[in-house]
Amino acid sequence: MEPNFVRADNSNLPKIDAFMVALFFKNNANYYGVELKNVKTAVSSKESYGDNAIGYVQLQRKDGICTVKCKMCPEHKIRTKAYNVKMVVNERDSKIINCQCHDCTSSSGGCKHAVAFLMWLHRRTEEPECTSKECYWKKPTLSRVGTTLKYITVQQMSKKEVPHRPSTSALYTEFISEAKKREINNCELLKYQHDFKHRDVMQYSLHCFIINQSQEIKADVEKLVDFMKATFTAAAISAIEVATRRQNKSSLWYEMRYGRITASKAHEVSACNKPDGSLVATIMGAKIPDTAAMKRGRNLELSVRKIVGTKLKKKSLHVAFIYVKRIPWLQLLLMV
Numbered sequence: 001m002e003p004n005f006v007r008a009d010n011s012n013l014p015k016i017d018a019f020m021v022a023l024f025f026k027n028n029a030n031y032y033g034v035e036l037k038n039v040k041t042a043v044s045s046k047e048s049y050g051d052n053a054i055g056y057v058q059l060q061r062k063d064g065i066c067t068v069k070c071k072m073c074p075e076h077k078i079r080t081k082a083y084n085v086k087m088v089v090n091e092r093d094s095k096i097i098n099c100q101c102h103d104c105t106s107s108s109g110g111c112k113h114a115v116a117f118l119m120w121l122h123r124r125t126e127e128p129e130c131t132s133k134e135c136y137w138k139k140p141t142l143s144r145v146g147t148t149l150k151y152i153t154v155q156q157m158s159k160k161e162v163p164h165r166p167s168t169s170a171l172y173t174e175f176i177s178e179a180k181k182r183e184i185n186n187c188e189l190l191k192y193q194h195d196f197k198h199r200d201v202m203q204y205s206l207h208c209f210i211i212n213q214s215q216e217i218k219a220d221v222e223k224l225v226d227f228m229k230a231t232f233t234a235a236a237i238s239a240i241e242v243a244t245r246r247q248n249k250s251s252l253w254y255e256m257r258y259g260r261i262t263a264s265k266a267h268e269v270s271a272c273n274k275p276d277g278s279l280v281a282t283i284m285g286a287k288i289p290d291t292a293a294m295k296r297g298r299n300l301e302l303s304v305r306k307i308v309g310t311k312l313k314k315k316s317l318h319v320a321f322i323y324v325k326r327i328p329w330l331q332l333l334l335m336v
Contacts, residue, residue, distance in 0.1 A: 001058050001137070002058065002060075002069070004060055005058040005059060005060045005069070006058065006059060006060070007057075007058060007135055007136070007137035008057035008058055008059050008068065008135075008136040008137060009133050009134055009135045009136060009137075010124065010127070010130070010133060010134045010136075011133055012059065013057075013059070013068070013121060013124050013125070013136075014059070014066040014068065014089045014091055014121065015091075015094075015125050016089070016096070016118070016121045016122045016124075016125045017094070017122070017125060018122070019094075020089075020094055020095065020096050020122075021096075021118065021119070021122050023095065023096070024096040024099065024118065028110065030110025031110050031115075045115050045116060045118075045119040046119075050116040050117070050119055050120040050123075051120065051123075052073075052140065053072050053073045053074075053075060053116065053140050054070050054071075054072055054073075054116070054117060054120050054136075054140055055070065055071050055072075055073070055082075055136070055137075055138055055139050055140035056070060056071040056082075056136075056137055056138070056139070056140075057069070057070045057136035057137060058070075058137060061091075064090060064091055064092040065088060065089070065090055065091070065097070066088070066089045066091050067086065067087070067088050067089075068086070068087045068088075068089065068121065069084065069085065069086050069087075070084075070085050070117055070120075070136075071083070071084065071085075071140065072084075072085050072101070072113050072116065072117065072140070073140040081103070082140070083101050083102070083103040083104055083113050084101070084102045084103055085099075085100070085101045085102070085113050085114055085116075085117040086098070086099070086100060086102060087099040087100075087114075087117060087118065087121065096118070099114045099115075099117065099118050100114050101113040101114045101117075175189075176189075176190070176193065185198070185199055185200075197212050201239050201240055201243045201252060202252070202255065204231075204232065204236055204240055204256070205255045205256060205258065206258060206259040206260055207255075207258055207259060209228070209231070210224070213227070240256060244256055248298070254285075258284070258285050259283065259284060259285075260283070261283060265279065265282070265283060269283075
């Protein structure tokens with residue numbers, strides 16, 4: 001504790017009412033700028049953060065001016081040094097002179113820790129008076145997580161009683177049923193249903209294609225290959241070619257490569273004898289290092305297409321995947 005300061009408790013804290021809080025924000029341009037959204041500021045003002053992060057509160061009164069200081073535990077790195085927050089209040093005029101965090105990098109432009117401390121003092125003012133005395137010179141609850149306090153529950157973070165809501169799947173079932181009636185396909189929740197099927201180019205992804213097949217087809221490789229040959233029509237192959245022209249800039253490009261043998265891997269596959277080596281891992285989606293040669297190829301691709309287009313007398317050329325209908329798990333990268 002600093003010299004001439006005393007421990008803060010519920011009997012000696014300065015009164016911070018709603019009008020003082022409103023006047024403070026009105027006179028502080030750092031919190032109402034047009035370009036500011038103040039999302040973090042609004043979150044930090046809630047009791048779920050401030051009441052658990054603030055500790056070691058001390059104060060000093062001199063000539064009608066009350067100086068209140070505290071230690072505030074960082075919400076992300078609770079093991080790091082606590083922030084020092086200071087508030088100066090003119091109790092005679094009921095006005096907040098200053099409230100600032102001295103350790104945060106954004107303290108000069110309006111800091112959320114200062115707002116958290118301000119709203120903490122306001123909540124203490126709004127609390128009804130009690131006969132017992134509560135001392136605020138104590139370690140923040142948040143900083144004790146992982147030491148003496150192994151964890152903190154959601155219920156402990158709020159002083160309000162959490163209402164009991166019985167678990168039911170009626171709303172979930174009704175939502176799934178209604179979504180299927182309306183034929184909604186862009187909902188992530190529906191994609192986890194056992195009977196969900198993509199209706200766009202994604203249905204030709206090897207992963208999605210196999211998942212949607214029956215157990216009988218999945219268990220027989222020959223039936224699976226025959227069904228793939230029948231499914232990959234000329235129209236389907238053309239749609240895939242158009243959708244993957246942006247190559248590595250398209251997520252669909254990576255999806256269509258998954259599990260398929262591309263032209264660059266064809267020779268390696270023909271000479272490979274290991275069922276679970278690095279080649280198989282690469283085909284199944286494993287990441288490979290982005291080499292200087294690969295970066296150079298991407299940078300030169302546009303100029304190469306222009307030169308080839310000039311020689312072939314074509315205005316525009318695109319590089320896309322072309323599937324071999326007789327071998328649907330094989331992909332060729334062609335310039336069309």
